[in-house]
Amino acid sequence: MTLPTLHGLRLIANPAASPDALYGPRQCAILSPAGLAAARREIASWPGYAPTPLVALPGLAAAAGVADIRYKDESGRFGLGSFKALGGAYAVLRLLRSRPDRHPAEITVCCATDGNHGRSVAWGARQFGCRCVIFIHATVSEGRRAAIAAYGAEVIRTAGTYDDSVRAAAEAAARNGWHVVSDTSYDGYRDIPRDVMQGYTVMAEEALEQIPAPPTHVFVQGGVGGLAAAVCAQLWQRYGARRPVFVVAEPDRADCLFRSAAAGRRVAVPGDLNTLMAGLACGEVSELAWEILEPAAPFFTAIPDDAAVAVMRLLADGVDGDPPLVAGESAVAGLAVALAAAQDPPARAKLGLGPDARVLVFGTEGATDPDLYEELVGRPAASVAGAA
Numbered sequence: 169m170t171l172p173t174l175h176g177l178r179l180i181a182n183p184a185a186s187p188d189a190l191y192g193p194r195q196c197a198i199l200s201p202a203g204l205a206a207a208r209r210e211i212a213s214w215p216g217y218a219p220t221p222l223v224a225l226p227g228l229a230a231a232a233g234v235a236d237i238r239y240k241d242e243s244g245r246f247g248l249g250s251f252k253a254l255g256g257a258y259a260v261l262r263l264l265r266s267r268p269d270r271h272p273a274e275i276t277v278c279c280a281t282d283g284n285h286g287r288s289v290a291w292g293a294r295q296f297g298c299r300c301v302i303f304i305h306a307t308v309s310e311g312r313r314a315a316i317a318a319y320g321a322e323v324i325r326t327a328g329t330y331d332d333s334v335r336a337a338a339e340a341a342a343r344n345g346w347h348v349v350s351d352t353s354y355d356g357y358r359d360i361p362r363d364v365m366q367g368y369t370v371m372a373e374e375a376l377e378q379i380p381a382p383p384t385h386v387f388v389q390g391g392v393g394g395l396a397a398a399v400c401a402q403l404w405q406r407y408g409a410r411r412p413v414f415v416v417a418e419p420d421r422a423d424c425l426f427r428s429a430a431a432g433r434r435v436a437v438p439g440d441l442n443t444l445m446a447g448l449a450c451g452e453v454s455e456l457a458w459e460i461l462e463p464a465a466p467f468f469t470a471i472p473d474d475a476a477v478a479v480m481r482l483l484a485d486g487v488d489g490d491p492p493l494v495a496g497e498s499a500v501a502g503l504a505v506a507l508a509a510a511q512d513p514p515a516r517a518k519l520g521l522g523p524d525a526r527v528l529v530f531g532t533e534g535a536t537d538p539d540l541y542e543e544l545v546g547r548p549a550a551s552v553a554g555a556a
């Protein structure tokens with residue numbers, strides 16, 4: 169099969185990244201082998217834990233002119249629909265354990281979310297017995313609001329963008345003595361987002377254990393960068409200077425990581441960040457994520473929304489006998505960039521994406537907004553063969 173042409177890829181090399189950079193004390197203070205072991209031990213003990221599948225897509229790989237594509241399918245993670253189940257809930261647990269003087273029922277956690285992180289925090293709060301208040305911004309869908317409320321959290325809708333809801337959550341927490349469990353870090357707020365990212369490393373490690381041969385290229389989508397940094401850190405620790413080519417992928421309307429790499433420092437994207445990829449609609453880079461990505465991620469990219477939609481459809485249909493997959497709109501930016509780069513000779517050359525390339529991507533969510541999924545793909549997620 170010939171793939172649809174995916175237009176509008178932007179790609180830059182990160183001048184600050186070096187393959188020889190060592191995973192040093194600064195990075196180890198963020199994500200470490202001991203931290204991974206602890207997160208793994210804990211998360212594996214939760215009811216319903218199982219490694220998510222790493223799906224081989226040979227039809228898609230052949231169509232893209234590479235040797236192998238593996239898709240880590242997070243749609244079934246703990247029944248929450250996304251990899252975020254690993255992060256927020258784990259950070260809630262670590263927070264409660266850090267306060268043995270208080271009964272969990274006396275503690276309130278809160279956060280801002282575009283959907284998936286809030287669902288994880290609400291789920292963790294219910295599991296571990298504390299109160300939970302979740303802030304969502306103006307355009308978070310009603311379906312996503314209801315999915316969070318279903319875990320017993322109070323949900324507050326605020327005006328403006330995701331970044332405005334982050335500020336609203338911080339202000340409410342300061343006023344009421346609540347604990348912010350955020351997936352993004354900033355000056356003076358690092359411990360909790362570090363635990364969130366350490367939870368994500370469990371997913372990365374699962375994938376590296378499942379994959380039959382080390383990948384040559386890994387493409388990961390970025391919102392605030394926590395996910396990309398967690399995957400990058402695992403690759404860096406496991407493979408050192410022989411690690412795969414690592415590519416960060418963002419929506420072109422919310423490209424704060426891309427712009428930061430271009431500027432050589434963290435810069436924010438102003439405006440309404442109007443991308444379909446709700447989970448990636450972030451204008452500000454996480455401080456901790458940047459401390460890992462800046463020295464270690466050699467490429468940053470951005471793609472338009474229509475490329476993501478085209479890839480959601482490709483996955484739902486399954487290319488040339490590949491198993492059909494339900495992927496939400498924020499799940500596929502990495503794969504969309506991989507396919508767009510494979511079609512574009514200069515990008516292919518820049519990334520060394522040749523016929524021997526073994527590509528790993530992370531399908532970070534299923535149809536977490538089922539109505540939007542149906543609108544974009546043209547049929548309900550439940551009708552995609554093999555859908556849970």
Ligand SMILES: Cc1ncc(COP(=O)(O)O)c(C=O)c1O
Nearest residue numbers: 284391392393394395447532533
């Ligand atoms: C499905 C999905 N993929 C990827 C991301 C990006 O994660 P991060 O914000 O840590 O970069 C998110 C964030 O919400 C998400 O929901």
